[in-house]
Amino acid sequence: MHPILGRIDRLAAYLAVWLGAGVLLAGLYTRFGLGWIEALALLSPLFLVYAFVCLSAWYVSRATPLTTSSILRVLLSSAAASTFASALWLALAQAWIAALSMTAAFAPAADRYAQQLPFMFAFGILLFLLSLAFHYVLLAFESALRAKRRQLELEVVTREAELRALRAQIDPHFLYNSLNSISALTGSDAAGARRMCLLLGEFLRNTLDVSARQRIPLAEELALAGRYLKIEQVRFGSRLRVEQRVDEDAAACLVPPLVLQPLVENAVTHGIAKLLDGGLVRLDISQSNGSLVIVLENPFDGDSGGATARAGGMGLDNVRNRLDAMFGRDARMDVRAQDGQFRVELHIPTDLAADLRQTNSAGAAPRPAISAEADPRVRPIEEP
Amino acid sequence: MRLRVAIVDDEDLARTVVREYLAGIADVEIVAECANGFEAVKAVSELQPDLLILDVQMPKLNGFEVLELVGRDVAVVFVTAYDQYAIRAFEVHAVDYLLKPFGADRLSAAIDRVRERLGRGEALPVRQLAADGQPAQDHARRILVRDGPRVHVLPVEKIDYIQAQDDYVCFRCEGKEYLKEQTLGELERLLDAARFVRIHRSFILNLDRLARVETGERENRLAILADGRRLPISRAGHARLSALLGQ
Numbered sequence: 001m002h003p004i005l006g007r008i009d010r011l012a013a014y015l016a017v018w019l020g021a022g023v024l025l026a027g028l029y030t031r032f033g034l035g036w037i038e039a040l041a042l043l044s045p046l047f048l049v050y051a052f053v054c055l056s057a058w059y060v061s062r063a064t065p066l067t068t069s070s071i072l073r074v075l076l077s078s079a080a081a082s083t084f085a086s087a088l089w090l091a092l093a094q095a096w097i098a099a100l101s102m103t104a105a106f107a108p109a110a111d112r113y114a115q116q117l118p119f120m121f122a123f124g125i126l127l128f129l130l131s132l133a134f135h136y137v138l139l140a141f142e143s144a145l146r147a148k149r150r151q152l153e154l155e156v157v158t159r160e161a162e163l164r165a166l167r168a169q170i171d172p173h174f175l176y177n178s179l180n181s182i183s184a185l186t187g188s189d190a191a192g193a194r195r196m197c198l199l200l201g202e203f204l205r206n207t208l209d210v211s212a213r214q215r216i217p218l219a220e221e222l223a224l225a226g227r228y229l230k231i232e233q234v235r236f237g238s239r240l241r242v243e244q245r246v247d248e249d250a251a252a253c254l255v256p257p258l259v260l261q262p263l264v265e266n267a268v269t270h271g272i273a274k275l276l277d278g279g280l281v282r283l284d285i286s287q288s289n290g291s292l293v294i295v296l297e298n299p300f301d302g303d304s305g306g307a308t309a310r311a312g313g314m315g316l317d318n319v320r321n322r323l324d325a326m327f328g329r330d331a332r333m334d335v336r337a338q339d340g341q342f343r344v345e346l347h348i349p350t351d352l353a354a355d356l357r358q359t360n361s362a363g364a365a366p367r368p369a370i371s372a373e374a375d376p377r378v379r380p381i382e383e384p
Numbered sequence: 385m386r387l388r389v390a391i392v393d394d395e396d397l398a399r400t401v402v403r404e405y406l407a408g409i410a411d412v413e414i415v416a417e418c419a420n421g422f423e424a425v426k427a428v429s430e431l432q433p434d435l436l437i438l439d440v441q442m443p444k445l446n447g448f449e450v451l452e453l454v455g456r457d458v459a460v461v462f463v464t465a466y467d468q469y470a471i472r473a474f475e476v477h478a479v480d481y482l483l484k485p486f487g488a489d490r491l492s493a494a495i496d497r498v499r500e501r502l503g504r505g506e507a508l509p510v511r512q513l514a515a516d517g518q519p520a521q522d523h524a525r526r527i528l529v530r531d532g533p534r535v536h537v538l539p540v541e542k543i544d545y546i547q548a549q550d551d552y553v554c555f556r557c558e559g560k561e562y563l564k565e566q567t568l569g570e571l572e573r574l575l576d577a578a579r580f581v582r583i584h585r586s587f588i589l590n591l592d593r594l595a596r597v598e599t600g601e602r603e604n605r606l607a608i609l610a611d612g613r614r615l616p617i618s619r620a621g622h623a624r625l626s627a628l629l630g631q
Contacts, residue, residue, distance in 0.1 A: 237395075
C-alpha cells in the first residue's frame, strides 16, 4: 500500500505542500508577464495532476532501495524517472494551454507561456526529485518503525516464552518425591496424605496463576514460597527448619511473580537436602530507600566445593535475568557463599506499591503459609 | 532363603513406604534402616545384609558412592525419583531400579529378580555403573575410603601422595595413611592432572607438597616434600614433572 495514498491525512498534507509550490511558481510567472489569475488558472490544475504523478516516485524508491542499490543505479533511475515524469507533465501542460487558448481571455497567455517551456521542464524534474527524496526518507522512517515494532514483539514473545519455561520449571524431582511422600502417608496418616495433596494442588495452581501475571503482591509470592516449604518439610521432616521476618508494609509491595520461590527452592534442593542434618532457611524481608530488600540464607555443604553455588545457578540466573530486564540497574541481586552459608540478597524497587492498594481492595491477597511460631520476631503476615 | 534387607533413604517417609511394602513380602527381614550413606556402609559392615534398597540422591554420599564402597558385598536395588543419568546407567547395565512413587508389586518383582541373581552369583559392574550414573566431573574432588564400618572422605587437596601397594593404593593424608582397593592408573585418570603427577610407577604426588628435586648418584632423582619425606622419581616421571613445572 502506498504510504501517502493509503492515508487520507497524509494525502491532504501532501497536496497542501504541492499547492504551496504551485502558488510559488504562479508568483514567478507573474514576473514573466502573466496576470495572477491567468497564472493560477494555468498552473493549479497542472500542479494537482503533477502531485499525483510524483506519487509514483514511491515505486522508484522501492525498486531501487538506497541500502542495496549502487549509487549509479539510483542516479540513473532517478534521472530517467524524473525526466520522463517532467516530459509527461510538459505534454499535459501543452494540452491544457491549447485548451485554454481556445477561450478568448487566455489566448494571449499561450504565447507567453510557450517561452517558459524549458523552465517548466526543469522545475518539473526538480519537483520529481524532491518527491523522490521525500519518499526515500519516508521509506527509511517506515522501516525503522517496523524494526522497532518487530523488536517490541520479540521482547513480548521472549518474556512469554520465559514465563512458560518458568511454569514448566516445576522440578520433576520435587513432584515425584512429593507423590512418594503422599504414597507413604496414605498407609499411616490418611489425614496427612490429604493435607499434602491439598498443599501440592494449591502450590501447582498458584504457580500457574501468578506466572501469568506481570506483578503480584509480595504476600502472594510469600504464600507460594510458604507452600513449597511446607511440602518440603513433610519430606525432610526436622531437617528443614524455616524462620522468616517480614516488615509489615513490605508484604504489600508489588514484585514480579516467581522471584522468591525459585530462591527458596534453591535453598532447599542445593542447600538443606545435601546436608546430613539439614539446617535453617532464614528469610528476611524489609523495605529501605524505596527498595524491597529480600535476604535469604541457608547452610550448604562446603565439602562439595563451589558445586552448590554453581548448581543453584539455574533458578538464580532466571531471577537475575528477569529483574535485569524489568528494572535494569534499579534492581540488584548479590549472591555469596562463605563458610558453609549461602546468602542471596535482592533489591527490588517498590515505587509500584501504590497501584497495589487498588488491586488489593478488589481482591484480598491470600494469607502466606510459612509457620514459624518458635521465633518471637517472626509472625505470620497480616493481610495488607 | 530368607532375604536380609537394609533400607537406605534420607527421607523418613520414603523408608516408611518401603518398610510397609516389605512387610507384605514373604521371607524378607529388615535388618537396618539407614538415613544416609555412612549409616549404610556401617550397616553392611556390621550386619551383612543380602540386599540394599538404596536411594540415589542422598546428602554427602549418594547411592553410587555407597555402591562403590560396599558393592561387592551386597546386592542392590536402586530407588530414584527422577534422575536421567542414573536411569540411563541402570538401563545400560541392566540394574534393578524403582521409580518413586512405586507400588508394592514393583518392589516384589525386583526382590524376585534379586533372589534369582543371588542364586546365580552375579555381581554388579560397580565402577562402571558409578561412572555412568553420575554427570561427568572434570576430576575427583574427594576420595572415599572405607575402613570397615567407617567411611573416610579425603578432600584431594589434603592428600600428600599416593603409593601403590600390591592390589591397593595407600593415600597419605594429614599424617595418616588410608588403604583402598584400586589401581594407581585408575586414580591417575580420576585426579586433576595439573595437580597430581605420576612421578614413579608406584607414586602419584600432589605438586603442592613438592619442596624441591634432588639429583643423587647415577642420575637418580628424589622428590623432597615439604615435610622432609623423600620419594623416588623415575625417568618418565621426571619428564612429566618437568613438563608440568615448565622447565
